[in-house]
Every structure is written in structure tokens, then in C-alpha cells.
Amino acid sequence: MELQTEANPEKETSRLEAFSDGVFAIAITLLILELKVPALIATDINSPALGKALLQQWPSYFSLVTSFFTILVMWVHHHEIFSHVRKADAWVHFANGCLLLVVTFVPYPTSVLAAYLETPAAKAAAIFFSGTFILIAICFNLVLRAAFRKKTLLPSTPESVVERSCRNYLYGPLFYSFALLGAFIDVRLCLGICTALWIYWAATAMQNTQI
Amino acid sequence: MELQTEANPEKETSRLEAFSDGVFAIAITLLILELKVPALIATDINSPALGKALLQQWPSYFSLVTSFFTILVMWVHHHEIFSHVRKADAWVHFANGCLLLVVTFVPYPTSVLAAYLETPAAKAAAIFFSGTFILIAICFNLVLRAAFRKKTLLPSTPESVVERSCRNYLYGPLFYSFALLGAFIDVRLCLGICTALWIYWAATAMQNTQI
Amino acid sequence: MELQTEANPEKETSRLEAFSDGVFAIAITLLILELKVPALIATDINSPALGKALLQQWPSYFSLVTSFFTILVMWVHHHEIFSHVRKADAWVHFANGCLLLVVTFVPYPTSVLAAYLETPAAKAAAIFFSGTFILIAICFNLVLRAAFRKKTLLPSTPESVVERSCRNYLYGPLFYSFALLGAFIDVRLCLGICTALWIYWAATAMQNTQI
Amino acid sequence: MELQTEANPEKETSRLEAFSDGVFAIAITLLILELKVPALIATDINSPALGKALLQQWPSYFSLVTSFFTILVMWVHHHEIFSHVRKADAWVHFANGCLLLVVTFVPYPTSVLAAYLETPAAKAAAIFFSGTFILIAICFNLVLRAAFRKKTLLPSTPESVVERSCRNYLYGPLFYSFALLGAFIDVRLCLGICTALWIYWAATAMQNTQI
Numbered sequence: 001m002e003l004q005t006e007a008n009p010e011k012e013t014s015r016l017e018a019f020s021d022g023v024f025a026i027a028i029t030l031l032i033l034e035l036k037v038p039a040l041i042a043t044d045i046n047s048p049a050l051g052k053a054l055l056q057q058w059p060s061y062f063s064l065v066t067s068f069f070t071i072l073v074m075w076v077h078h079h080e081i082f083s084h085v086r087k088a089d090a091w092v093h094f095a096n097g098c099l100l101l102v103v104t105f106v107p108y109p110t111s112v113l114a115a116y117l118e119t120p121a122a123k124a125a126a127i128f129f130s131g132t133f134i135l136i137a138i139c140f141n142l143v144l145r146a147a148f149r150k151k152t153l154l155p156s157t158p159e160s161v162v163e164r165s166c167r168n169y170l171y172g173p174l175f176y177s178f179a180l181l182g183a184f185i186d187v188r189l190c191l192g193i194c195t196a197l198w199i200y201w202a203a204t205a206m207q208n209t210q211i
Numbered sequence: 212m213e214l215q216t217e218a219n220p221e222k223e224t225s226r227l228e229a230f231s232d233g234v235f236a237i238a239i240t241l242l243i244l245e246l247k248v249p250a251l252i253a254t255d256i257n258s259p260a261l262g263k264a265l266l267q268q269w270p271s272y273f274s275l276v277t278s279f280f281t282i283l284v285m286w287v288h289h290h291e292i293f294s295h296v297r298k299a300d301a302w303v304h305f306a307n308g309c310l311l312l313v314v315t316f317v318p319y320p321t322s323v324l325a326a327y328l329e330t331p332a333a334k335a336a337a338i339f340f341s342g343t344f345i346l347i348a349i350c351f352n353l354v355l356r357a358a359f360r361k362k363t364l365l366p367s368t369p370e371s372v373v374e375r376s377c378r379n380y381l382y383g384p385l386f387y388s389f390a391l392l393g394a395f396i397d398v399r400l401c402l403g404i405c406t407a408l409w410i411y412w413a414a415t416a417m418q419n420t421q422i
Numbered sequence: 423m424e425l426q427t428e429a430n431p432e433k434e435t436s437r438l439e440a441f442s443d444g445v446f447a448i449a450i451t452l453l454i455l456e457l458k459v460p461a462l463i464a465t466d467i468n469s470p471a472l473g474k475a476l477l478q479q480w481p482s483y484f485s486l487v488t489s490f491f492t493i494l495v496m497w498v499h500h501h502e503i504f505s506h507v508r509k510a511d512a513w514v515h516f517a518n519g520c521l522l523l524v525v526t527f528v529p530y531p532t533s534v535l536a537a538y539l540e541t542p543a544a545k546a547a548a549i550f551f552s553g554t555f556i557l558i559a560i561c562f563n564l565v566l567r568a569a570f571r572k573k574t575l576l577p578s579t580p581e582s583v584v585e586r587s588c589r590n591y592l593y594g595p596l597f598y599s600f601a602l603l604g605a606f607i608d609v610r611l612c613l614g615i616c617t618a619l620w621i622y623w624a625a626t627a628m629q630n631t632q633i
Numbered sequence: 634m635e636l637q638t639e640a641n642p643e644k645e646t647s648r649l650e651a652f653s654d655g656v657f658a659i660a661i662t663l664l665i666l667e668l669k670v671p672a673l674i675a676t677d678i679n680s681p682a683l684g685k686a687l688l689q690q691w692p693s694y695f696s697l698v699t700s701f702f703t704i705l706v707m708w709v710h711h712h713e714i715f716s717h718v719r720k721a722d723a724w725v726h727f728a729n730g731c732l733l734l735v736v737t738f739v740p741y742p743t744s745v746l747a748a749y750l751e752t753p754a755a756k757a758a759a760i761f762f763s764g765t766f767i768l769i770a771i772c773f774n775l776v777l778r779a780a781f782r783k784k785t786l787l788p789s790t791p792e793s794v795v796e797r798s799c800r801n802y803l804y805g806p807l808f809y810s811f812a813l814l815g816a817f818i819d820v821r822l823c824l825g826i827c828t829a830l831w832i833y834w835a836a837t838a839m840q841n842t843q844i
Binding site for chain 4: 437440441444446448449451455515516522523525526529530532533537538541542543544546547549550564579
């Protein structure tokens, strides 16, 4: 019976976690499909031209790296949350479903940003990009609130973890809103905040879990 | 021996379940590839134009969300079914193979619907879309009938679960047929039924499993 | 010590199997990307035209279904083989790597066949398609020979399984060679044999494993 | 307690390994998307023309095979490393994240190489291709250094394994630098070294692990 009590919690969310892991892993890898082989002009196919064309794709590389690490850090946080969850009930499943929907969506604003970062439409692209992350941050709060109820939480989870997580995750939508608003001043401000944020979440994840 | 009896059933379908999970997770994530970065006219590249172009893609967003949640709810039901299965024999494998085929197919009618929802060809697209879901619902019935035989069922499964499931799943093809027929009256009726249905299946899944 | 002996064999190939499962699941799902939304002529966008265009894609549907079930049956056979393997050594890894390479390749000849099935170039497409399956069948023989050596086999595997498998798998390259040669007579003969073969392998898999 | 000590280490990195496996498996399978069905001229659609067009894609096949086996061998090494790791701390996670980023990137230089291998821009493409592998080799060194610290290593790992690995992995960036420099002499030299290297790493992996 002791064994069962210990084995069950893990088992009950392992299905959900494995499926979520799959979606995270695929979404993070699909980002690469956004990169298109540069088409050189037929009269000017040579190594310097190709090298230049590859370098000119820096908006794609930047978007790719930002989205890659943002999703990766999300995945670490997702696991952090579920390491404290005993079982997933209807609300956890629904909140997690919304989160996964927005995660699979990330490659699209990433492509839009890459395509328009160096055009006069950069502002709209940056708003779309940071707006997606606001949505993800809101979904993370939903998942956390659903997962960290007495009914679904592991009894062993210290109260301090619950409190700190619930407080910390509130900063997510707030900070990404700053990024979105920053786009109205300067697109670089918006993207700078987005970059600063995944570095900040990475640090938070490491502090929380001592992984 | 007690332990073995308990451990074996899980093991015998874990291969099938893990593979199916992978296919579900990939199909749900590939939906995003349908979204194409809007190409603005060279003389009109600015933020309002891009914003407008992104908003005009609402048929894509709608199709994506509908297919995403439909597949997600299917995945929950798939696991619900296999949580009662002791071992998968030839018929279960074959029925499950047919189901996976139609699940991997979903991104295609989703793209077709997104491309033609605002054109005079919307009716055909909606028929194709809802028709795919009829096929999936039929395959789910096949899987259920194959999996819920005495030979393959866990002995611990209560008779009431078998009866209720076999009855409930019959509504699937029926309801999606209504959606398909609705397309002949109004495309919005068809898509409204499709949306209502994934919400309904979600509620069913939650009631069935108390997950 | 008893426990270790029992637990180890499973563990030692689980890495290889999980990775292979992932590749199989992704390859089978990527098949759908071959289907492109039909582009209707701007002056003729209506439901009958779209319906007709969707029906005219039957070569794509046929290629998709054939490749889907062929890969699915391969996956069942792959698991069948590895259920008898105690540990994977260098040769097993190398043979399995070659097999996975050809499995990930399948979506390409599938696309080529779909694109050219109704053109005068159908013969070349069918040869390319069935040729890929010859390669897969050869790789399966390599994997089987590598995996079914005394060194790597589970001691509990009956000699009869080894003998029957080694004999049965030899038919693979032979039968797909018939399919390829059939393409020189009639493309339909080639594709008919390919279809007959996945049905035949499905039956073999079921007989072998009583899954 | 004995059991816990033995069970825990494996558990603590299993999340990281499963996620990494997923990314490797998807990246290796996405390589196929680079292959595009050859578009024949409408007046010249016949089997010899299609056959010729398929053969003319040899740069794509070559790039695909090189990248496939390079990623596959990386995956074997990745597992080799983590089989000695007790737990993943912040540095291991960060180094592994960088590695996964470059692994998901591989399909892009592969496509670029395939597109330009037979053009005067081949040199730039080969530099881009081998340059990516230098980055991967550097990331592998980071992962190894992070994972093979006293704090994260399994106590049972022999000192000789640590020493040999740390020494062997240093050759990675060096050898791929030779490949990159080779591109300035002849593109074939660069690609020959890349091919020789995955064969060499395969041999190393086999010797290291006796897998």
C-alpha cells in the first residue's frame, strides 16, 4: 500500500506529461522549417553572394533563437509545475490543452517576425510575436492555478513553493505586456525585453528547482 | 504472481499507446504548418497592412483551433479506452491503424477549409472537413468494439463502463453526419456543430474518467 | 541478481526502440505534408470545382494510404524483432540506422508517385517507389541478421522463431523486386503488388506475434 | 534505501533524455522535407526524364545521408554521455539546450548545401554546412564538461572514461575545422572529411560503449 501511494501520483500525470513533452519537442523543432534556402539571382550565383544572403537572414536566426529558448524554458517550467502534481483533473487538462495550443502556434509569429523584421511592418510583427507570449504566459497561470489546488497537488509540496510560484508566474503576462508596449516605441526595445525575459525565466527555473 | 498479473496488462499495450501518442502529438503540431506568412504587396508594406492581413487569416485560426481541440479530445478518449485494455490483438492493431491514418489526415482538410472558407467553395470544404471527422468517429467505434471484447479487456473493467462507452461512441458518426448535412444549409451551421461537438466530447471524456 | 538479469535486457534496447518509434511515428505523420491544397482558377471557385479537385487528388490519397500502412506494418515487425533482442551491439545499431534512414525517406517517393501517377512518367515514379521498399526490405534483413545472433538474442527465444523469421524476411526483397519489375509491364501491377504486400506483411506480423 | 540510490539517478535525467531524444528524432526526420518533387517541363513529362531528374538530385541525397548519420551518431554519443550522469543541474540543462538548438538547425545548412552543391556557390554552402558541425562539436564539449563534473557524475563512472571522453571530444571542433578549411581548397575535400568524421564518430561510439 505504501508503494501504491508512492507510485500512483507519478503514473497519473505521466500520460499528460509525455504527450506535452512530445508537443513541446515538435514545436521547438518545427521552428527550423521557417528558414528558407535563399534564392540567388541566376546571373549572380557565387560563394560571396550566397554568404551575404545567408548573413542577411539574421532576422530569421534571431527569431529562431528567441523562440527556441523561450519554448525550452517553458518546457522546463512545465515540468517544474507537474513535478508537484499528484493527478490531473478536468481543469488541469483543459488549461494544459490551451497552453499546448499556444505553444504549437509559436512557429507562426516567429516566421512573421522573421519575414517583416527589416521592413516598415516590423512593429505589427513584433506586437504579434510578443502578444503570443502574453497568451502563453496567461495560459501558464491557468495551468498553475488549476494544478496547484489541494485536490491535485502532491501532499509533499511545501506551501512556500505554491506561494512563490503563484506570485512569480503573475509577472509573466505583465512583463510580456511591457514588451508589447515597447514595440510602439521601438521594435528593438520589444525584442530586447523578450530576450531578457527568457534569460530571466531560465534563471527562475534554475533557482526554483535546483535542477 | 499477483504483481505480474498487474504489471503485464499495462506493458502489453504500452508500445501501442506510446506510438499512438507520438502520432497524435505530431499531427496536432503539424496543424501550424498550414499557416502561411501573409505576402504583402511590395508598395504597401507597413504595420497596419500586416495587422490587417494577420486578422484576415481568421479562417485559418478558426480551423486550427477546431482541429487542435478535436484531436486533443480524441487523444484523451483514446487513452480512456486503452486504460481498460489488457492486451492488443490483431483486430485492435488494425482498427487503431485505421484511426491513426485518419488522425494524421486531419491537417489536410483543415488547410482546405482555411483556404476556401471565405470563398464560394466553402460548402465543399466544410463537407470535406466534417466528412473527415465522420471517418474518425467511425474508426473510434471500430477501435472500441475491437478493444472492448472479453479477450482484450481488463477483467477489472466494470460492465457499466463497457455499455456506456459502446452506446456513447455511436453518437459520434451520427452527430458529425448532422454537421455534414448542415453544410448544405449553411457552412456556419456545419462548423458550429463541429465546435459544439469537441466541447461535448471534452465534457464526456471528463465525466467518463474523472481525470 | 535474478532481478537484474531480467530487468537488464529490456533496458538495454529500450533507448534504441524509443528512438526508432519516434522516427517511425514522425515519418508516418509527415506523409500528410505531401498533400497540397488544390489551387482553383480564380474565375471558377465554387463547391463543385473544389469537390472535383479534391477527388482528382486520388493518386495522392492512394500513395498516402499505401505508404502509411507499409510503414505501420514495418513498425509492428520492428517491435516483433526487438522483443527477442537482449542487447543491441554495434552491428544492430548500424543496421537499424540504415533502416531508419530509408524509413524517413519514404515520404519522398510517396510524393513523387502522387505527382506523376497520372502522367506518362508514372513508370519511373513507380520504380522509384517500389525500389525504396526493396531497400527497406534489405535493411530489415540486415537488422534481423544482426539482432538474431546468439550474442544479442534473448536466451528465451525459441529456435523456431529465429528460423521462421530469417526465412520469411528473405521474401521481402524478392517480392518488392517483383513489384518493381511489374512496373515495366503496367504501373497498376506494380502498385497492386505493393498493396498486396503490406496486407501480407500485416497478416505475417499477426501470425508471428499473436499480438 | 539502496534501491532509491540506484533508482534516483536514472530518474533524474530521464526527463531531459526523453526530451532530447524527441528533438533528435524529429530533426533527423525533418531532413526529408528538404527533398522537393522535381518539376518536369510540361512538354517533356516521361519516365526517362523523371528518372534523370531524380538522379540529378544526388546533392540532396548526399547531404541527406551525411546529415542523417551525423545526427544519428550524435544521438548515440548523447546517450553515451548521459548514461554516466546522475543528475542534470543548471549548467547541464543550459549546455544541452545549446546543443539541441544546433541539432534542430542542421536541416537548414543541409538544404542550402543540397541547393548549391553543383553551383559556383558550393564553397559558401560547404563552409556553412561544416561550420554548423563545428558549432555542434563545441556544444558537445560544453555538455560533456558540464555533465562530467563530480557533482553530476554517477559515482560508479570510472575515471578512465571521464579522461578519455574529455580528450576525445576535443578532436571534434578541431576535425570539423579542418573540414571547413578544406572547403577553401576543394568542396569535395570538405565533404569527404565530413563523411569520414561521422564514420569515425560511429566507430568511437562503438568502442566507448560496447553497445
